[in-house]
Amino acid sequence: MLINYLNIAVRQLLRHKRFSALNIFGMAAGMSVCMLVIMAVRDQYGYDDFHANGERIYRIISAEADKNQPLQKATHATAPLSLLEVIQDHSPYMEAGARLVSMGDDFKIGERVFPNELGGYAVDQGFLDMFSFGWEAGNHSDALTQPRSVVLTKTTARRLFSGSPAIGMTVQLGEMGDFLITGILPDPPKRSHIRFDYLISYPTLQSMSAEELSKLGINGFDEIWRGLTYVLLTEKGSRAMLDQTLASQTASYSVRSEKMHYIFQSQALMDVMPSRDLANEIGVGTPHVVLYFLMALGLVILLAACFNYVSLSLARSIKRAKEIGVRKVFGAAKKDVVRQFLTEAVLISLLAFVLAVGFLELLIPAFYNLDPFVSTIFQLERSFSNYLIFLLMSLLVGLAAGVFPALHIAGFQPLQAIQQLKNVRLFSRMGLRKTLVTLQLTLSLVFILVVIIVLKQQNHVLNADLGQNIENIVSVQLQGLSFDKFSQRAMQVKGVESVSSTSVAILAGENNEETAIFGERNDSMQVGQSFISQNFLQNMSIPLVAGVNFPEDNYSEGEQFAIVNETATRQMGFPKPDAALGSSIVASGVPLSIIGVTKDFHHDNIWFSPIKPFVLRNKSERAYNAYLRLSEANQRETLASLHAIWSELSPQKNWYGFYLEERVYNMAKFFRMGSSIIGFVGFLTIVIACLGLLGMVVYVVEGSVKEVGIRKVLGAGEARLVWQLSKGFLLLMCIAVFIAVPLTVFAADMWLNNFLMRISVEVEMVALGISIVLFLGLLTVMSQTYWAARANPIEAIKNE
Amino acid sequence: MLSIKNIERFYKTGPLTTWVLRDINLKVSEGEFVTIMGPSGSGKSTLLNILGMLDQPDAGEYLFFDEPVHRFNEKRRSELHKHYIGFVFQAYHLIDELTVYENIETPLLYRGIKSAERKAMIADVLDRFNMVAKKDLFPAQLSGGQQQLVGVARAIIGKPKLLLADEPTGNLHSSQGETIMELFAQLHREGMTIIQVTHNEKNAQYGTRLIQLEDGFVRDDAGVARLNV
């Protein structure tokens, strides 16, 4: 039976080549995009799956806050370095534990320097015991138990020693001094959230003085910022036990601290990636949102591909009515017909699968080329399991796409199906075709509108007006160096236009929350606050909307003035910025008078944090960061000179300067990548929807060939024929617009409401979407009808 | 073998009711060769389709081997139809994508007959109809007469008890038509019950009984001999 079904399916395919090609091509296009999405998503969910004990490994995540502020859930990937020892003491269920403190420094062997190229961690010996990064050489069981031991990855060893044996040799790690190489590891796999070039022993840190530690950014072992903690539970241990211990430690850390309280929680290793928006996250990976969006798009594409198949098959079913009628008369039950058509659909889907695997090979490099960042995060694997999933997906698509036409066709009454052939009317069943074309148009239009809106929104966020000019601004962390000293020298460097200071590194990820009290009723609000130099606003091109800048000699009579942003004045209840001038505000206990109001400017993470009320103050001793504006030309030289000044003024400390724009750009890299991936997949979706449209148009025109023939015999010109056929299409287009536009605009509005910075849907976008569909649709209709109109009319009439 | 009682069939188009069959009573015994004649539009095809269980009457009873077909659901009806009834159409209605061999095979597939047995049965029929050489051709490559031969072969391959033929020779030249009618006569001699619709009086001669329809009523029901008088 199956052979008979396949037999007729193959003959159908060969007999109606155009129809088959469209069906297979359309389905393959949809499938290949879906395959890409599956590869990408599986890759992201497959992070860290290579550890033999993975299900028993947990990371401890944490948060801290002022005692009077609520704490519900961990916000940081890091935890106090002292925590591990406490848990170890309390718990028989712990098999191993490890702390990770990120290190990054110049390597030195003899006179050869490898500056700032390598990254690594200080880790406990437990790291080697619990994780399965593998081992190449050295003593695995105690490589990291002694201070001043270092383990290198294979690549690092090759880079430093170019092939000669490394074990037992010594390397110098920046200011920390000499380390003995005790082992060699393989390079960590790409799909690991922990990546490193070397590991030094944690006992090294324990042997350091407080001063040395603070140079590494470790200010006491109770701080939650600096280290990550991982634990491996015993076979008998359970997460609940760990959580219980963590809860009790939450309490005791909070009791110990005067001002703060804490929360510690466990996070399963497999939940670390894809990333969950924790601060201090070390793993790089696509955020969940982007993955969800991708999965949704993948599903929509599959549905679109199925829909293409369904509509084409329904259109064709009219022509196959006779066959089905005859089969039923000669004994076919409904289920036999259903099986036959499912077989056909599955056959097509399998052919599409083969083609899709080919398409995928084109998509993969295109995907990697979307953004330089993509290849560091994604590793699309051509693994057997992936292809198995693709095959299953294809079968499923075949069944899903086939089931509706199959049921529809199997429902034909045999007599009517056969008789249909007798009275072929010119417009018979045009209703169904028109409905299908309209649906297809609607679908295409919805897709195009969605992609336009999503990309506009992404672009809007990416090109957001920051309220200041950050081009050519270099931010330098002064690390205790006097700003006046530094700026005096820096101003003399050619290419430095101006030097200003700010206590909080605005836009560079720092934030300082304070409480400000204002008004007669002593209302209070949370504000961001920074101490800036008098020329800061000018330097950053932040305009004032009311009042004036700080006076030049603001220091002499003690601090008197504050400048606030517009949002602050609004929050304080002033109808207009001017009205706030002269009123008083108490910021972190100091009463000040508002002297100026700035236009709103972004100060925090522009993707996640809204512009909050902000208070700018002017006090020289808080100048922690220098913001320098460089002129356009020869910035390399300018930077080199600044570097030299730094080494001279502050020889103990590393230069830590960066372009502000780069920093903001880096914060956006996930967004940028997400937006290009969405754009890419969205574009493919449109192509697929248009393929479906083309299919329907081809079909409708094929059905009108006879009509065209008759009219031509009656003397109609080609142009007129094309117009007559296109006219009908325009009407359907109008209907599609009436369905698609309100639907999409409504849905888009709800979606956009989730964003801090959002666009509104504008007429131009809708018009653009409609024009694209209209253009593509008319192109196909006109070319197809032209083809039909050119055909020999006698042939056409005879053929029907 | 079958009997129908008070069969009615009508179509409603808007407020209008068009009667196609009215109060038809009929008994057919095994081994009969019945011819139905009547002017175009008199309801012949409709009656045949009802007997073949492809169409349902709006009122009346239909007993087939004492089974009350009018009370059966679609599934049981089509089971009955599948096992007992063969159909020959005026327009042949072969499946264009299948070869002669495969067209004849179709009813056997739906009856779940094993492959070896199928082969033997088809070989027999092809032999009998002198079509062995044409078994791999597609319908479009055959003449009308040959196509109708395939149609008959397909109808009888499953050894139905009842063969229904709606103007089987209507599209054929007279010599081709004769071949088909000879075949029917032979099948009848072998014991098959046949009901045919025809306009051709010569074809009616092959039958043993003649039913005349007019405007949905049975006008006359008699042996063929009486017609000749």
Ligand SMILES: Nc1ncnc2c1ncn2[C@@H]1O[C@H](COP(=O)(O)OP(=O)(O)O)[C@@H](O)[C@H]1O
């Ligand atoms: N689906 C239908 N709707 C309305 N009238 C129909 C339908 N099918 C058949 N008829 C009418 O029923 C009558 C009998 O048709 P039919 O049995 O085919 O006649 P015959 O085969 O004797 O020529 C005709 O007048 C025809 O127009």
Ligand SMILES: [Mg+2]
């Ligand atoms: Mg008829």
